[in-house]
Amino acid sequence: MAWEPKIVAFLCNWCTYTGADLAGVSRIKSPANIRSIRIMCSGRMDPTFIVKAFALGADGVLVSGCHPGDCHYVEGNYKALRRVHLMKRLLRDLGIDPRRLRLTWVSAAEAEDWAKFTTEFTETIRELGPLQLVEGSGTLVSATAGNGN
Amino acid sequence: MAEKPKLAMYWAAACGGCEISILDIEEHLLDVDAAFDLAFFPCIADFKTKDVEAMPDKSITVCLFNGAIRNSENEYMAKLMRQKSVVLVAYGSCAAEGCIPGLANFYDKKSIFDFAYKESPSTVNPEGKVPVPRTQMPEGEIEIPEFWDTVKTLNQVVDVDYYIPGCPPQSDQAWAVIETVVDILQNGKELPPAGTVLGAGNKTCCDECPRERKEKKIKKFVRPYEIIPDPDTCLMEQGLVCCGPATRDGCGAKCVKAGIPCRGCYGVPAGVSDQGAKMVAALASVIDSEDPEEIERIIDGIVDPAGTFYRFSLAASTLRRVQLESLRPAAAASQEK
Ligand code: SF4
Numbered sequence: 125m126a127w128e129p130k131i132v133a134f135l136c137n138w139c140t141y142t143g144a145d146l147a148g149v150s151r152i153k154s155p156a157n158i159r160s161i162r163i164m165c166s167g168r169m170d171p172t173f174i175v176k177a178f179a180l181g182a183d184g185v186l187v188s189g190c191h192p193g194d195c196h197y198v199e200g201n202y203k204a205l206r207r208v209h210l211m212k213r214l215l216r217d218l219g220i221d222p223r224r225l226r227l228t229w230v231s232a233a234e235a236e237d238w239a240k241f242t243t244e245f246t247e248t249i250r251e252l253g254p255l256q257l258v259e260g261s262g263t264l265v266s267a268t269a270g271n272g273n
Numbered sequence: 274m275a276e277k278p279k280l281a282m283y284w285a286a287a288c289g290g291c292e293i294s295i296l297d298i299e300e301h302l303l304d305v306d307a308a309f310d311l312a313f314f315p316c317i318a319d320f321k322t323k324d325v326e327a328m329p330d331k332s333i334t335v336c337l338f339n340g341a342i343r344n345s346e347n348e349y350m351a352k353l354m355r356q357k358s359v360v361l362v363a364y365g366s367c368a369a370e371g372c373i374p375g376l377a378n379f380y381d382k383k384s385i386f387d388f389a390y391k392e393s394p395s396t397v398n399p400e401g402k403v404p405v406p407r408t409q410m411p412e413g414e415i416e417i418p419e420f421w422d423t424v425k426t427l428n429q430v431v432d433v434d435y436y437i438p439g440c441p442p443q444s445d446q447a448w449a450v451i452e453t454v455v456d457i458l459q460n461g462k463e464l465p466p467a468g469t470v471l472g473a474g475n476k477t478c479c480d481e482c483p484r485e486r487k488e489k490k491i492k493k494f495v496r497p498y499e500i501i502p503d504p505d506t507c508l509m510e511q512g513l514v515c516c517g518p519a520t521r522d523g524c525g526a527k528c529v530k531a532g533i534p535c536r537g538c539y540g541v542p543a544g545v546s547d548q549g550a551k552m553v554a555a556l557a558s559v560i561d562s563e564d565p566e567e568i569e570r571i572i573d574g575i576v577d578p579a580g581t582f583y584r585f586s587l588a589a590s591t592l593r594r595v596q597l598e599s600l601r602p603a604a605a606a607s608q609e610k
């Protein structure tokens with residue numbers, strides 16, 4: 125079977141999740157590569173989720189929330205913005221192409237944008253190829269067992 | 274008198290600082306001597322591996338194992354000490370999280386050997402020789418341990434009962450743990466559940482830091498040599514990258530009290546799985562900007578993010594190591610040709 129990009133998407137409940145839902149209801153085509161996870165706000169996206177997603181086999185991670193100024197918790201999306209910028213630096217240092225992480229703003233009405241961004245992102249990941257962690261890298265099992273808590 | 278319980282301390286890929294932290298308990302060493310027989314402690318007395326191999330299984334009561342697992346000998350010793358000990362403790366950051374030896378996970382065996390044996394300015398090696406596990410000599414075959422691409426933590430090779438964090442653990446904390454163990458052994462009390470972190474707290478370094486936090490945000494990161502920090506306010510709020518929010522409490526906030534940002538040696542706090550990701554979250558809260566370009570400019574001031582955030586825990590982090598092209602299956606196969 126040909127390889128297909130696996131993309132984990134963390135979507136804010138109030139904007140992008142609703143927008144993605146609208147895309148579905150309106151029968152707008154978007155790639156089947158996206159595994160959506162609903163979070164209350166993009167600011168809830170813990171950077172830990174991103175490394176876990178990559179460790180568990182994601183080839184790309186998408187974070188999407190309300191447009192700047194529109195976050196229902198006022199500034200959760202600005203926090204997400206700073207986290208994603210920092211996370212890209214960390215991924216670069218860890219040998220993971222930062223283009224594998226993307227942040228977008230999609231409102232509840234922007235079903236077309238949802239389809240466009242996810243198609244674009246899937247194509248980017250397709251060009252980058254499978255992530256394939258090298259031998260000696262962690263998996264989720266070791267990641268939770270590995271810290272002595 | 275009944276036979277005393279046996280204590281061992283072994284070093285794998287370690288610097289020796291952990292042993293010093295035990296010797297630093299000073300006059301309490303007499304109490305340790307009164308409570309235990311030393312079974313194996315190569316740093317301070319002449320013991321040989323074969324002495325341990327000859328002991329019955331589980332004959333060592335407590336083994337403090339420090340150092341990371343970076344070669345085949347380290348792994349052999351980890352398995353041996355596990356087999357011979359009732360309680361195996363990952364003592365110090367190297368054994369618990371990989372620590373400084375674990376920073377080798379930014380590289381691979383080849384690049385480390387190339388630098389250490391060929392390229393470093395102090396090396397003279399015209400024949401370009403690098404160590405190999407087996408060498409034929411007139412007297413017979415000589416064997417040295419095999420060096421690996423990836424450094425592991427102790428619990429990635431054997432089951433670990435307890436963890437004592439720190440690089441090295443603070444001596445007062447080490448003594449407190451030993452005292453508790455002696456009490457448990459002598460009074461027949463129950464041991465804490467396996468996996469417990471001993472000699473440290475369950476919060477973060479910030480929780481024991483006396484510096485005042487005012488929720489001030491910053492526009493610029495600075496390095497420790499660039500400023501003389503105010504003695505009373507949070508170092509992060511003065512622009513220094515302080516790993517306090519992503520580090521377990523237990524050291525008494527030693528460095529931050531002295532004006533030096535916490536480098537993270539007590540490892541991940543309880544409930545946190547990845548120190549680097551936790552630092553990303555902490556720093557994102559302190560940066561004063563909502564503009565992507567300005568954010569980029571501000572974070573340009575963080576030198577070597579992964580090396581800074583994972584200074585002590587790369588080998589125990591979610592991804593454990595850097596993804597190097599040279600280690601990908603395709604690259605490895607073509608290298609062998
Ligand atoms: S934890 Fe620190 S003091 Fe202990 S062996 Fe490792 S580097 Fe040395």
Ligand code: SF4
Nearest residue numbers: 479482507508515517
């Ligand atoms: S960030 Fe550092 S200086 Fe600030 S409170 Fe935490 S430990 Fe103290």
Ligand code: SF4
Nearest residue numbers: 524528535536537538
């Ligand atoms: S302040 Fe941080 S780096 Fe310093 S001893 Fe404590 S945990 Fe370790």
Ligand code: FES
Nearest residue numbers: 136165189195196
């Ligand atoms: S509620 Fe949508 S980003 Fe905060």
